[in-house]
Each structure stands twice: as C-alpha cells, then as structure tokens.
Amino acid sequence: MLGVRNGIGVGASLLPTPTVPRVHGQEVHAAGGWIVPQLWHAGLERKGEDVPDPAVAAVGPADLTKPQIAEIVDAFARSAADARRLGFDGLAPHGGHGYLIDQFLRAATNPRTDAYGGDPARRTRFAAEVVAACRAAVGPGFPIFLRISHSTVTDFDARLAPPPPRNCSSFWSRWYTPASTSWTAPPGGSGCPASPTPVQA
Structure with missing residues (x-):
C-alpha cells in the first residue's frame, strides 16, 4: 500500500490555505x-x-x-531532507494543477525569455533543478516522483503539449532509464517529437 499525502508546503508563507496539513504517517507505517x-x-x-x-x-x-x-529550489530541497528525516518513504514535488512548477512548464504562465522560459526545454529547467536539488538532499535510492498534469485547477482542457501525430505509437513507448540516460528514438521521418535531452537527477 502506498499513500501519497496531498499538500505538504515547502514554506509556511507559500501554502495556499492554513488548513494544509503538515505531517502525518505513523498510522500508515503501522498498517504496513x-x-x-x-x-x-x-x-x-x-x-x-x-x-x-x-x-x-x-x-x-x-x-x-x-x-x-x-531560494525556492533550496526550500524544496530542505523539505525533501525533512521528509526523509521524518520517516517518509519517498517524496513527490507537485508539478501539476497550475502550481508554481506547473506555471514554469506552461507557455501561458511563463513569459520569461531567459534560461527558465521560452522553448519547452528551458521551461522545464525549474522542475529539473527542483528534482536535482531534492535528489542531492535525500541521496540515492530514495524515491522521487515529479507529479505533473495536463490540466490546471481552473482549466481542465489545458495541455502541457500538443498530442503527437497518430502514427507515433512508438513515441508513447519511449522509456528513460537512469542507468543508460537514453531514450529510444521514434522512427525517422515519422513527424514524431524529437527525443528530449535527459536530465540526470
């Protein structure tokens, strides 16, 4: 059994409401x-x-x-270290639903033109830095799940990226393996999206 506990803020002033819980979990471990x-x-x-x-x-x-x-990346890293110290079994930076990581990923909410905005690769930099900082804080072997979503809190039709052409079934079967740091490429000339550059975390 795996419980993903919603809403643990990375700083008291950064939470959306005062009712967001801090930490619970002994009961989950007690139940196995x-x-x-x-x-x-x-x-x-x-x-x-x-x-x-x-x-x-x-x-x-x-x-x-x-x-x-x-500073925000460091706040995520400190929270990651706290999660491990407090006995959690992994952590999930929330990159969906229109929250800050998601805002960096979307062209509509990220008008930056520097290293953190512009094309999709640069818009993912903030998320990659958060994950890398969390990894550095918790060490190897501690699960990290980056939660992302197409939709946002206010727009269920929002999409992070357009769908690939219909003939891209191999695109959906690509897998990134940290051991090899490689993606299997879509067939040449298929019109499928190019393979992204993997970020080692």
Whole structure:
C-alpha cells in the first residue's frame, strides 16, 4: 500500500490555505503501508485572505529573480531532507494543477525569455533543478516522483503539449532509464517529437 499525502508546503508563507496539513504517517507505517508527501509551492494559485501571512504576495515565473528561484529550489530541497528525516518513504514535488512548477512548464504562465522560459526545454529547467536539488538532499535510492498534469485547477482542457501525430505509437513507448540516460528514438521521418535531452537527477 502506498499513500501519497496531498499538500505538504515547502514554506509556511507559500501554502495556499492554513488548513494544509503538515505531517502525518505513523498510522500508515503501522498498517504496513508506505507514505509519500507531495511538496508544493502554490505560486500564483495562492489567493485570497484565507492564507498564512496574507501580506506575502503570490508569485509566478515572471515575478521571480534568479536568486529568488534559487531560494525556492533550496526550500524544496530542505523539505525533501525533512521528509526523509521524518520517516517518509519517498517524496513527490507537485508539478501539476497550475502550481508554481506547473506555471514554469506552461507557455501561458511563463513569459520569461531567459534560461527558465521560452522553448519547452528551458521551461522545464525549474522542475529539473527542483528534482536535482531534492535528489542531492535525500541521496540515492530514495524515491522521487515529479507529479505533473495536463490540466490546471481552473482549466481542465489545458495541455502541457500538443498530442503527437497518430502514427507515433512508438513515441508513447519511449522509456528513460537512469542507468543508460537514453531514450529510444521514434522512427525517422515519422513527424514524431524529437527525443528530449535527459536530465540526470
């Protein structure tokens, strides 16, 4: 049994509501299960007065300086280390539903033109840095799941990327293996998306 616990914030002022839980899990282990927290930064989804520290403004990709991005990446890493220290069995940075990692991934919410915005590869840099920092904080062998989603909290029809052409069944069967750091390529001339450059975490 694996329980993914929703909503463990990476900083008290960054949570979307004060009702987000901190840590639970002894009962899961006592029942023989595993538990994995989702670590999230709400970004621009942090709205209204019903939030911790209401004076702290919501921020998105366009609002952040590179030092601020580095601080947030470090906050994810500290939370990852805390998750391992507290006895969790893995961790899941929340990169879906329109929260901050997701905001960096989407062209509609990431107007940056530097190393963190523009083409899809650069828009994934923030997510890759979060995962790499978490890996460095917890060491090898500790499961890390990056949660992503096509839809957002407010747009269930949103898509991170267009679907590949119909003849790309091999595209969907590509697998990345950390041991080989390689992808199996789609057939030449198929019109399928090019293989992404893997990021070692």
